[in-house]
Amino acid sequence: MNxxxxxxxxGLLLSLDGYQGPIDVLLDLARRxxxxxxxxxxxxxxxxxxxxxxxxxxxxxSADYLVMAAWLVWLKSRLLxxxxxxxxxxxxxxxxxxxxxxxxxxxxxxxxxxxxxDLPRLGRDRFARGMTDEVADIxxxxxxxxxxxxxxxxxxxxxxxxxxxxxxxxPRLHSVRDSATLLRRILGVSTRWHRLFExxxxxxxxxxxIRSAIASLFAASLQLAGDGEVELRQDRPFGEIELRGTGRRxxxx
Amino acid sequence: MNEERPEPAHRKDGCRLAxxxxxxxxxxLAEDFLQQRMPEGVAVGEVLAELVRAYxxxxxxxxxxxxxxxxxxAPDLAGRLRREVDVPRRLSRAAVETIAIIAxxxxxxxxxxxxxxxxxxxxxxxxxxxxxxxxxxxxxxETPGRPLQWVTTEAFLDHFGLASLDDLPGLxxxxxxxxxxxxxEFGSDPEPEDNGG
Amino acid sequence: MNEERPEPAHRKDGCRLAxxxxxxxxxxLAEDFLQQRMPEGVAVGEVLAELVRAYxxxxxxxxxxxxxxxxxxAPDLAGRLRREVDVPRRLSRAAVETIAIIAxxxxxxxxxxxxxxxxxxxxxxxxxxxxxxxxxxxxxxETPGRPLQWVTTEAFLDHFGLASLDDLPGLxxxxxxxxxxxxxEFGSDPEPEDNGG
Numbered sequence: 256m257n258x259x260x261x262x263x264x265x266g267l268l269l270s271l272d273g274y275q276g277p278i279d280v281l282l283d284l285a286r287r288x289x290x291x292x293x294x295x296x297x298x299x300x301x302x303x304x305x306x307x308x309x310x311x312x313x314x315x316x317s318a319d320y321l322v323m324a325a326w327l328v329w330l331k332s333r334l335l336x337x338x339x340x341x342x343x344x345x346x347x348x349x350x351x352x353x354x355x356x357x358x359x360x361x362x363x364x365x366x367x368x369x370x371x372x373d374l375p376r377l378g379r380d381r382f383a384r385g386m387t388d389e390v391a392d393i394x395x396x397x398x399x400x401x402x403x404x405x406x407x408x409x410x411x412x413x414x415x416x417x418x419x420x421x422x423x424x425x426p427r428l429h430s431v432r433d434s435a436t437l438l439r440r441i442l443g444v445s446t447r448w449h450r451l452f453e454x455x456x457x458x459x460x461x462x463x464x465i466r467s468a469i470a471s472l473f474a475a476s477l478q479l480a481g482d483g484e485v486e487l488r489q490d491r492p493f494g495e496i497e498l499r500g501t502g503r504r505x506x507x508x
Numbered sequence: 509m510n511e512e513r514p515e516p517a518h519r520k521d522g523c524r525l526a527x528x529x530x531x532x533x534x535x536x537l538a539e540d541f542l543q544q545r546m547p548e549g550v551a552v553g554e555v556l557a558e559l560v561r562a563y564x565x566x567x568x569x570x571x572x573x574x575x576x577x578x579x580x581x582a583p584d585l586a587g588r589l590r591r592e593v594d595v596p597r598r599l600s601r602a603a604v605e606t607i608a609i610i611a612x613x614x615x616x617x618x619x620x621x622x623x624x625x626x627x628x629x630x631x632x633x634x635x636x637x638x639x640x641x642x643x644x645x646x647x648x649x650e651t652p653g654r655p656l657q658w659v660t661t662e663a664f665l666d667h668f669g670l671a672s673l674d675d676l677p678g679l680x681x682x683x684x685x686x687x688x689x690x691x692x693e694f695g696s697d698p699e700p701e702d703n704g705g
Numbered sequence: 706m707n708e709e710r711p712e713p714a715h716r717k718d719g720c721r722l723a724x725x726x727x728x729x730x731x732x733x734l735a736e737d738f739l740q741q742r743m744p745e746g747v748a749v750g751e752v753l754a755e756l757v758r759a760y761x762x763x764x765x766x767x768x769x770x771x772x773x774x775x776x777x778x779a780p781d782l783a784g785r786l787r788r789e790v791d792v793p794r795r796l797s798r799a800a801v802e803t804i805a806i807i808a809x810x811x812x813x814x815x816x817x818x819x820x821x822x823x824x825x826x827x828x829x830x831x832x833x834x835x836x837x838x839x840x841x842x843x844x845x846x847e848t849p850g851r852p853l854q855w856v857t858t859e860a861f862l863d864h865f866g867l868a869s870l871d872d873l874p875g876l877x878x879x880x881x882x883x884x885x886x887x888x889x890e891f892g893s894d895p896e897p898e899d900n901g902g
Contacts, residue, residue, distance in 0.1 A: 281626075360624055361605075363687040368608035370677040372599070374668045380586030381669055382729035383534045384579060386775065399837070400796045400804075402645075402865040403638050403884070408798065409805035410879045412821060527764030528778040528786060531728075545785070567724030581725040588742070589725055618881060631883030638882065645872045656878050661866065 280304060282358050300354075427460060428467040434475035442485055442500030451476065451496040522550035523558055530559075536576030536666055572671040574662040583669060602633045610643055611664070611676055612688055615657030617649055634658075642667065719747035720755055727756075733773030800830050804839055808861070808873060812843045812854035831855075839864065 281304060375381050438454060455468050476498050479485040485498045526542050543552040556577055560570045568579050581589060599607075602625075609624050610616045622628055637643045642664040648654040660673070670676065682688050723739055740749040753774060756767045760776075768777050778786060796804075803826050807813045810821070819825045834840045839861040845851040862869065874882065 279626075357624075357626070360687050361626065363682055363685070364605055364608045364612065364624060367612055367676070367678060367682065368604035371608060371611070371668055372604060374670070374677065375583035375586050377580070377667045377669065380589075381583055382581045382589060382725070384531060385729045385731040399864065400801050401641065402867070403635075403641075404796075404801050405805045405808070405865060406874065406879060406884050408801040409809055410876070410884050412802055412806070413876060524762075524764035524779065525782060525785060528782045529764075531765045531776065532778050532786060565721075567721035567726075568728045579728065581729055582721065585722060585725050588722060589729060631881070633883075634881075635883035638884075644866050645874055646868055648871055656872070656874050 279361075281354070282362060427464050429459075429464070429471040431471045431474045431478065434468070434471040435479060438472065438475055438479055438485065438498075439500075442498065443502075446499060446502070448488070448497040448499045451498060518547040519550055519555070522546045522552070522555045526552065526555050527559055530570065530577060530579050533578070536573040536578040536662060538576045540575075542577070571669070573666045574672060576662060578666065580669070600633070600636075602627075602630060603636055606633050607637055607642060607660075607664075610637070610658050611660050611673070612679065612682060614659040614673075615646055615649075616659075617655040617657055619655060640667075715744040716747055716752070719743045719749070719752045723749065723752050724756060727767065727774060727776050730775075733770040733775040735773045739774070797830070799824070799827065800833060803830050804834050804857070804861070807834075807840055807855050808857050808870065811856040811870075812846075813856075814846050814852040814854055816852060837864075 281300070377383065434454075437456065441449065441454065451472055452469070454472050455465065459465050459468050473496070476485060476487060476496070480487045480498070483501060483503050485500055487496060487498050489496050525545060525547075529542060529545065530537055539552055539556070542556075546552050546555065556570070563570045563579075567582055567585060569582050571578060571580050605625055606621055609621050613620060613624075618634070634643070640663070642661055643658050644661050645656045646659040647657050649657055664670075665672065673679075722742060722744075726739065726742065727734055736749055736753070739753070743749050743752065753767070760767050764779050764782060765776050766779055767774060770777075799822075802822055803818055806818050806821050810817055815826060815831070831840070837860070838858055840855045841858050843854050843856040846854050857870070861867075867873065874884075
């Protein structure tokens with residue numbers, strides 16, 4: 256392993272050469288404690304780490320830190336905040352255990368990578384036949400193009416095409432205007448409360464289509480409510496939305 | 509091949525041909541490819557075994573590379589051949605970690621690599637490994653988003669002198685230690701797959 | 706080299722080293738060059754003579770080429786080492802783009818390829834992809850002119866090491882892998898060797 260942190264009294268002097276990212280810092284912190292992670296304070300570790308992030312000039316070069324930082328902030332919040340009734344209570348020890356496992360996993364992969372690099376490598380320690388032209392076409396089709404060539408060619412072509420012109424196939428989406436027409440038609444002949452979801456036309460496809468249908472119905476209902484054509488009600492946050500006609504539209508027209 | 513014991517002429521012919529084909533090609537040749545070129549009735553497996561034996565101890569050896577075979581200089585001569593040829597470019601630490609994760613966890617998704625490394629992989633890293641021909645996409649994980657999975661290639665085996673993925677250094681220990689298992693997510697639901705580490 | 710007669714270890718070592726050097730070199734090697742690398746007291750002339758003898762009758766022979774020495778496949782095998790396919794070593798950019806578009810948009814008509822590439826694919830390009838066995842016609846589009854539709858084949862998957870068309874990354878995945886970055890660097894050499902130090 257190259258470039259561990261300087262062992263300084265300040266405790267957090269990282270050598271930026273070997274420094275790669277969040278878990279590495281944690282690894283360093285953990286090693287530096289020279290105690291089993293389970294026995295040190297996860298909270299303290301999280302604090303030190305976050306303090307490091309805040310202070311490190313190296314931070315600017317990365318959005319990379321987000322993964323680990325987010326995880327740690329979450330970890331810290333679990334320790335500081337009262338537990339949500341629905342969640343399983345997680346003890347600091349369990350957290351330390353999970354953290355320890357993560358660190359060991361990364362460490363294992365760093366070591367595995369190093370062991371790979373130490374193998375006798377082709378082109379450095381072991382060599383293939385140097386002279387291949389004499390019978391070049393034996394396995395020649397292998398050289399025609401690689402998958403990477405193919406993907407790059409496609410990607411670049413598509414990029415250029417997107418720059419030039421973008422044609423989007425008309426998706427099956429429901430417009431607010433159509434939804435308003437639909438609502439008027441139904442609510443004009445009925446005075447009972449209807450649930451918004453009932454209004455989705457039969458035969459509406461799934462996925463984006465149904466989502467667009469619901470969204471347009473909702474938008475249309477707000478619009479009609481604004482115009483006084485319908486009334487809306489909802490019992491509680493995120494509850495069912497219901498609506499009924501007020502009969503005002505007939506009078507106006 | 510130097511053996512004096514009598515053998516059918518076509519067997520010997522098969523040996524010579526396989527030897528020439530393998531020798532002439534810089535890249536490993538698939539066993540299938542060689543079998544198709546063998547004389548009637550000659551099993552390429554036997555021919556290869558014989559060649560492996562014949563070259564044992566030589567400065568050049570016949571080695572297995574995944575599903576293929578190739579002649580490569582003997583590993584112990586490494587230091588003495590090295591200066592004659594270009595050294596492959598130095599791999600970044602990110603690239604080393606990433607190739608290790610893919611090799612030992614394959615098939616691996618980007619999210620898994622990210623999970624283990626604790627950083628979002630830079631775009632260049634995967635592309636570099638791909639450019640080296642060491643990784644390739646292989647199937648999709650049947651989880652939301654159907655992410656692409658990555659595996660190592662034969663060129664990866666060839667580069668590191670591995671006959672197969674089973675020869676990855678330390679693989680057994682890593683498996684036994686549970687470090688290759690998915691890590692228990694917590695905060696999410698208590699997963700059924702919970703490897704006590 | 707297989708001979709059982711006792712010989713000094715350094716003589717054998719010289720043989721192995723010469724063998725590896727000759728194998729790995731892109732050019733014939735001069736006797737001087739080899740002599741400099743021989744262990745103390747080993748005459749390269751004897752080593753070469755021994756190697757010539759050892760490889761006699763094999764599919765590969767050690768031969769004198771001009772002022773140097775090189776391994777060459779046995780002349781009598783020449784005809785059997787060649788395959789009939791006469792294709793360029795590298796595909797043209799047009800061909801790579803065309804096969805890529807067919808792969809992603811299959812079944813694809815020539816008009817569709819043209820639409821994406823902005824150029825009508827030359828007949829040569831399509832013919833070549835067809836001859837390589839990478840594409841095949843697949844019915845006709847029921848539009849005016851009933852143009853032929855093209856799809857990719859098993860051989861295509863094989864060549865690119867894909868298990869199925871599902872392994873082709875989507876645009877988002879290409880972007881995440883760094884393949885969509887600007888500076889299209891088509892045809893860059895995917896060789897691992899790069900003497901970057």
